[in-house]
Structures are given as C-alpha cells and as structure tokens.
Amino acid sequence: MLLSRSLCTGRLLPACSLGSARLRSIPSASRSVSTEAAGDMGPKVIDLRSDTVTRPGPEMRKAMFDAHVGDDVFRDDPTVLQLEKKTATLTGMEAALFVPSGTMGNLICIMTHCWGRGSEIFVGDQSHIFLWEQGGSAQVAGVHPHPLRNNPDGTFSTEELRRKVREDDPHCPITSLVCIENTHNMCGGRSLPIPWIDEVVTVAGTLGIPVHVDGARLLNAAVKEGVPPARLLRGCSSVSLCLSKGLGAPIGSLIAGSHSFIQRALRVRKLLGGGMRQVGILAAAGIYALDHQFRRLEEDHSRARYLAQKIAEIAHPMVGVDVDGVHTNIVLLRLNTEVGGEEGISVLMGPMGDDVVRFVLHCDVRAEDVDLAASKFETVIKAIPWEIPSSSGRETKGREP
Ligand SMILES: *Cc1c(COP(=O)(O)O)cnc(C)c1O
Numbered sequence: 426m427l428l429s430r431s432l433c434t435g436r437l438l439p440a441c442s443l444g445s446a447r448l449r450s451i452p453s454a455s456r457s458v459s460t461e462a463a464g465d466m467g468p469k470v471i472d473l474r475s476d477t478v479t480r481p482g483p484e485m486r487k488a489m490f491d492a493h494v495g496d497d498v499f500r501d502d503p504t505v506l507q508l509e510k511k512t513a514t515l516t517g518m519e520a521a522l523f524v525p526s527g528t529m530g531n532l533i534c535i536m537t538h539c540w541g542r543g544s545e546i547f548v549g550d551q552s553h554i555f556l557w558e559q560g561g562s563a564q565v566a567g568v569h570p571h572p573l574r575n576n577p578d579g580t581f582s583t584e585e586l587r588r589k590v591r592e593d594d595p596h597c598p599i600t601s602l603v604c605i606e607n608t609h610n611m612c613g614g615r616s617l618p619i620p621w622i623d624e625v626v627t628v629a630g631t632l633g634i635p636v637h638v639d640g641a642r643l644l645n646a647a648v649k650e651g652v653p654p655a656r657l658l659r660g661c662s663s664v665s666l667c668l669s670k671g672l673g674a675p676i677g678s679l680i681a682g683s684h685s686f687i688q689r690a691l692r693v694r695k696l697l698g699g700g701m702r703q704v705g706i707l708a709a710a711g712i713y714a715l716d717h718q719f720r721r722l723e724e725d726h727s728r729a730r731y732l733a734q735k736i737a738e739i740a741h742p743m744v745g746v747d748v749d750g751v752h753t754n755i756v757l758l759r760l761n762t763e764v765g766g767e768e769g770i771s772v773l774m775g776p777m778g779d780d781v782v783r784f785v786l787h788c789d790v791r792a793e794d795v796d797l798a799a800s801k802f803e804t805v806i807k808a809i810p811w812e813i814p815s816s817s818g819r820e821t822k823g824r825e826p
Pocket of ligand 1: 525526527528529531553554606608610639641642667669678
C-alpha cells in the first residue's frame, strides 16, 4: 500500500498526508512540518500523526523557567522529587522515578523485575514492548520475550497465559513478568476492560508472577473509564507513564512501584544512562501537565470520536472505521486504496501497516481544526475511485508510532 510504503522506504516523511496526497511526489527529504511556522505561508497543517507532536505552551514554559533545581543523581532536585511524589499518589504506588522516555521506562521495569539471567516476559504480540522498542528486552536486558496473541481489544487470553507459563525446568527460561498495555496503541487506543485487568492480576498472582503495565497513555484510559489511574493498577507491580504524549510535556516518563522496586530501578536507570542532573526544568513541565492537561484529555477523546463518526457517515466502502472502538484519542482507519485530494489543508496521519492509518487527537489541535479535518476527510474519501487498482503483496509494518 502506497501510504505505508512511503514510510517503509525509510524516509523521514511526515507520515502520510491525507490531502496534499500524491505521496509519490513528496520529496524524499523530510518535508518539515511546522504547525507554528505554517502561518500564512503554506497550506494549513493539522498534525494528527501522534500525540507526541505537541509543543509546550507559554504557561508550561513559565513553569519550567521558574523551576527549583538540583542534581537529581544525588536526589537533590526538589521539583523532580515533587513530580515523583505526585505520580506515586496518582498511581497508588509507594514510589515513582522520573525517566527520559517510555521506552527506557519499560526497559528499566523489565530489568528490575528480571533481576538475574535466564528470564522471560509475557508480552502481547501487538504490544509496544514487543513491536516498537527494538527488542530492548532481548537486545539490552538479555530477557526473552514470549508473545501472547492480542485480541482486537488489546487483551489476551488468560488461559493462554496460564498454559504458557514455564515449569521449573532447566530447558526453559524462568517466567518472570507479565506485561499489559493500557491504552493499547496498536489496538486503536482501546482502554483495557477493568474486569480483564483484575483477572490478569489474579491469574498472575496465583502463578507468582508480577504484572507490569505499559501505561504510556494510562491517564487516557482512566479518563475513559471514569476511575482514578490507581484503580487500573490495582494488584499490578509496576507501571510506566508518558508525560510527552497526550499530557503535552516536551519529554519524560515516570515509572512507579514499591519502595524496593524503585530503589533497584534507580540503579538500572543509571546503568542505562538515564541518570539526569538539573532536570527539575523538565519535571516542572510534567507537574504542569498533570495539573492542567490530565482532565482535558476528555476533549481529545470526544474529538476523536466525532471525527470517526464523520468518517463513518461518509460510508465509503474503501474506508472503514470502527466508531465504537474509539475509546480514547486514537483512531484507526482501514483503507482499501490510495487516497488523493485537494491542496490547501493537510491532515497528517501515521500509517500502521499495509492498510491501516492512525490519527491521534491532542492538546495542540484547536476546536476549529476538528471540523476542517472532518471536511478534508470527506473531500478526500469521496474522491477515492471506486475502481481500485489491485495492490500487490504484503509489506512490512509501518513506522513506530
Ligand atoms: C509511545 C509509547 C511508548 C514509548 O514511549 P517513548 O517516550 O516514545 O519512548 C511505550 N509504550 C506505548 C504504548 C507507547 O505508545
């Protein structure tokens, strides 16, 4: 499929541009996307590639400017400690630790749980840890990933989990961790059903295996479910949360767990080069994000659903969208053909494989942009020819979200 191919060629294309279209003719160098710079100069760009594209606004920057700082490797930075304390409370965990990214957060948690050699972890076969983190658990940590088949709603069978846990047998790795992902990115931002989370916790508990939650977007799930984030972590041993996605901070993730877990995680963070110094400047952005941008996630969710509904109303047989499956800020469009459209407004999205395109709502999308995007979708989708040139062969998956 053309949309995903343009990414798979390794170019740093700004994902697919539904509308400026004719992807084949987009120059190979990254056509730089600057919503700030777009201004009056070029076409209006509504950037829905990911919720990572947000830029800190003036108030967040002011909080960063005013932050009290110290050397965080000495645990001397008061702003970092404040962010960690706040996160521990939010997640219902004893302690938390500020880390540079979600990928490092997951890896630190895996290495902290799998202390010693010969471990394996259960991961969903559509999970971020399994698909999009360079196999860091194997590459860096020496931990064997054991995939479980993800259902379309981001869950997996707890029966399969039970069946695949290894006996204490010298032929086998030691099953040391179960990882779940909430919300589930590749499953379209689905929020995991709470009864299923409880079931995983129970099953893992009887097997004596801890549960880690890749909660890059856990706060979106909490807003969707209408419960505190801590409820989604009940009985889980660790979590990793991103500040730099829908919460709109420029950088940073937090991991949380028990006091002893975080003590050990501190060692691993330093090992991986994640010990940072006067990072109260960044933690201040995180505190601002939690205080001011958490509650507004609901707005992204309703806009995502609104756009999905608009696309569903067009009822074009070549573009499928599961409106009821839109739980949070992510929408997956299933495409059957190439798309084209007029110039003037560009909507940027991210291909996720052969025939799926993802778009994500975030705090930098203004209310008026939502309707502009909707009308752009309509124009483009209606322009899709009914006679579909057959696309040949399957391809490798799209780029990392
Ligand atoms: C983005 C993401 C991560 C990784 O976060 P980075 O900060 O980009 O390293 C991990 N898990 C999920 C589900 C994500 O969406």
